[in-house]
Amino acid sequence: MRIAFVNPQGNFDPADSHLTAHPDFGGQLVYVKQVALALAEMGHEADILTRQIADEEWPQFAAAEDAYLGCPGVRILRFPCGPPHFLPKEELWSHLSEWVGHIERWYRTEGVWPSLWTGHYADGGLCAALLEELSGVPFTFAAHSLGAAKLDRLLHPDDPSHTLEALDARYNFGARIAAERAAVARSACVITSTSHERHKEYQHPAYLDVINAGEDSRFALIPPGVDLTLFAPEGKGLCEESVLEAVASALARDILPERRGLPAVISWSRLDPTKNHLGLVRAFAESAELRECANLLIITRGVPDPLRKPWTAPAPEQEVLLSLASTIEDTGLWGTVTAFSLEGQDAAAALYRWGVQRGAVFCLPSHHEPFGLSLLEAMAVGLPVVATENGGPREITDDGRAGLLASPDDPAESGAHLARLLNDQETWRHYSSLGRSRVLEQYSWTRAAHSYAELAMETAAGWRAGDRSYPLPEFVRQTPPVKLPRLAGWVRATTR
Ligand code: F6P
Secondary structure (H helix, E strand, O other): OEEEEEOOOOOOOOOOOOOOOOHHHOHHHHHHHHHHHHHHHOOOEEEEEEEOOOOOOOHHHOOOEEEOOOOOOEEEEEEOOOOOOOOOHHHOHHHHHHHHHHHHHHHHHHOOOOOEEEEEHHHHHHHHHHHHHHHOOOEEEEOOOOHHHHHHHHOOOOOHHHOHHHHHHHHOHHHHHHHHHHHHHHOOEEEEOOHHHHHOHHHOOOOOOOOOOOOOOOEEEOOOOOOOOOOOOOOOOOOHHHHHHHHHHHHHHHEOHHHOOOOEEEEEOOOOHHHOHHHHHHHHHHOHHHHHHOEEEEEEOOOOOOOOOHHHOOHHHHHHHHHHHHHHHHOOOOEOEEEEEOOOHHHHHHHHHHHHHOOOEEEEOOOOEOOOHHHHHHHHHOOOEEEEOOEOHHHHOOOOOOOEEEOOOOHHHHHHHHHHHHHOHHHHHHHHHHHHHHHHHHOOHHHHHHHHHHHHHHHHOOOOOOOOOOOOOHHHHOOOOOOOOOOOHHHHHHOO
16 A cells, blocks of 8 residues: 655655754654665555655755655655745645645646555645645644643743744734644544644643544544664674764763763754753753763754854854853853764764763753653663653653653752762663663554554544545635734634
8 A cells, every 4th residue: 555644844765864953854754764675674555645845955845755764665755835835834834735736736737646645744634635725635643742732831921022923923823723633633543653743732721623633533632652773782893983982072072071081961962942952051060960971962953163163053052151151150060061973874873872871861851842852862772761741751761760851940859860870870770671662662664554454444444534625724725925813812812
């Protein structure tokens, strides 16, 4: 069978350009790529449908068709969607109907529809609903991150840049939530990565009238997996040496000589305020015990000396770096913290192996993580983890049994957990081994791909079906200039 992944945001290419380094190339894209590859391994075919981009700064995404090396079963198909240059996901809404039109024509020319559309994120879900209408082929929907949950986290009515109106204007929440509601109502299956997503996030009043999180049998839990050939305790040695060199020169540049042999707390996430790097620096500032036993390693991408030269980073990252640098200055942490650039999943795996040798700990202190794929990767290599208690990490760590959870607003709690792991070898070994076992038992891309193949059979047989009479939002039928919906009264009344 052929499964089509409907994923307009970000992009895909054989070199994994920008993967996990840009907000629109996050865990969702790793998920789509890996499930598609695993389906092909099983003998199925997969199409990844995304945007065609003709932009000098994004040269990897210009071709109409592409493929991963050695994986003929997966096609990357790119279709025009609005202007030729790169657009962030918040600005795609007006162009989705054009994009869907190109996809429809492609498959009509091929003469055969895929067996299943699978829509990813609100934009992909809405396009999948349109494609179902055009083809009669059912679709599944995976939100990955729900708009109403993000809106609630960002909303601060007293701050003029975080009122409902300001956030709606900036992120187009009205269009996003309307798209999610239509995708949920019409999809044959709503896929979640965690049961927290189903039982907590889908309980939000913004979705209550389109799905019953407690009882609706259309839900399917399909957690992501980990590439265990890459994230393994033993390395293939492809970039081990260059990573060791990068770590050694960062330690020599930033860490006091007498501290260079200490273990590390490793942080690897985008420089985005939601990732809460500041909370981690504060944990070091507040805990003398933590400072005594470890250095802090913050991995950034593409910025070689981010703390001393924050202006070399792109504008949105500069803000995060400036706040880190001033906290480090104010709390006397220079000599204890290093930040340097590493890129790619090979490098992450090699760094985590270095960490395991040194008794290090991985920390993901985000204010909220929809899933938290990077935790799985660190755990798979054998690093014990301390993670935010908000979102997916609770489930990944089996409610704190396979890794420690802390409030992102309580640096003292993170600091205490980190110090405990770093100072007690038995505790370190306990969480290292439980974390790896948890990943091996629960999180595999092959298992996820099997679930998708099953869903394709069940929907084709008509065992699962959505409500095709639910109206699609008007804007998706219009040609630009499109009037996007603004947040409706029910959202205004029900969000905090
Ligand atoms: O990559 C994971 C993911 O949840 C994507 O689905 C999405 O692009 C991003 O992270 C979060 O998006 P948002 O901040 O718009 O909720």
